[in-house]
Amino acid sequence: MSVGTHPTFENSPPGTVLTSPPDGSAVDRATGAARRVVDALLRTDRGNANLARVAEELNSIAEHLEEHAPAVAERLIDMWNGEGVTRHDPVTGPENALAPPLVLEGLPDGSVRGTVTLTIPYQGPPGHVHGGVSALLLDHVLGVANAWGGKAGMTAQLSTRYHRPTPLFEPLTLTGKLISVDGRKITTAGDIRTADGQVCVSVEGLFVDKSVPRPR
Numbered sequence: 001m002s003v004g005t006h007p008t009f010e011n012s013p014p015g016t017v018l019t020s021p022p023d024g025s026a027v028d029r030a031t032g033a034a035r036r037v038v039d040a041l042l043r044t045d046r047g048n049a050n051l052a053r054v055a056e057e058l059n060s061i062a063e064h065l066e067e068h069a070p071a072v073a074e075r076l077i078d079m080w081n082g083e084g085v086t087r088h089d090p091v092t093g094p095e096n097a098l099a100p101p102l103v104l105e106g107l108p109d110g111s112v113r114g115t116v117t118l119t120i121p122y123q124g125p126p127g128h129v130h131g132g133v134s135a136l137l138l139d140h141v142l143g144v145a146n147a148w149g150g151k152a153g154m155t156a157q158l159s160t161r162y163h164r165p166t167p168l169f170e171p172l173t174l175t176g177k178l179i180s181v182d183g184r185k186i187t188t189a190g191d192i193r194t195a196d197g198q199v200c201v202s203v204e205g206l207f208v209d210k211s212v213p214r215p216r
């Protein structure tokens with residue numbers, strides 16, 4: 001799949017931001033607030049006497065948003081309108097409260113890199129990141145690395161090795177790089193490291209040059 005107007009390491013300066021950073025718009029600020037709510041709900045005292053009222057208020061906010069939501073088909077067209085850098089995906093999307101969100105930059109050697117600190121909503125083992133969350137983040141990082149490398153595709157296989165538990169509450173650096181292209185098959189590798197360089201998770205992905213058509 002051609003990467004169209006996507007920046008690549010051959011046509012763009014090092015440090016090019018490859019994801020959509022939060023831009024201070026109302027939707028980004030609302031999404032940031034929703035992330036705080038998810039985190040705070042997990043942290044607040046279970047006996048917090050105001051939780052019944054919190055439930056009522058959050059349901060009222062959800063009803064307001066639903067009342068203003070166009071048909072899903074229409075929203076999907078709108079979401080996929082543009083140059084292809086998404087604002088809604090669950091890893092980098094500033095409009096998606098499930099996304100940490102991770103910001104990725106392109107490096108001159110063809111790799112991509114981003115740093116993120118994950119908190120309780122992403123917990124698996126006590127005090128550490130859920131393995132599925134690590135795989136989700138790395139799958140996306142590899143996808144962005146493919147685009148930066150000049151050849152995008154869909155994940156066919158993601159082989160994940162968990163070297164040591166990945167800590168919450170500390171900056172983690174995620175990297176990915178397109179390694180080779182063989183016909184329609186793209187091999188890409190990446191990892192998650194702690195600030196002192198310890199590898200917690202490494203992945204190798206096989207991507208196949210194919211895409212799902214954008215909604216119109």
Ligand SMILES: CCCCCCCC(=O)SCCNC(=O)CCNC(=O)[C@H](O)C(C)(C)COP(=O)(O)OP(=O)(O)OC[C@H]1O[C@@H](n2cnc3c(N)ncnc32)[C@H](O)[C@@H]1OP(=O)(O)O
Pocket residue numbers: 139140142143144147153154155156157183184185206208210
């Ligand atoms: C910038 C945004 C970043 C976003 C990153 C997010 C990435 C994603 O999450 S993508 C979503 C998850 N992935 C999917 O849903 C993919 C679902 N699967 C499919 O659509 C297809 O099966 C797909 C694309 C993997 C293969 O497509 P298809 O056209 O059927 O390929 P096919 O002709 O069978 O195979 C092509 C080659 O790949 C190989 N291959 C295909 N699948 C696999 C596999 N799972 N394991 C090993 N080899 C495979 C085949 O053997 C073949 O090799 P060769 O050319 O040497 O004979």
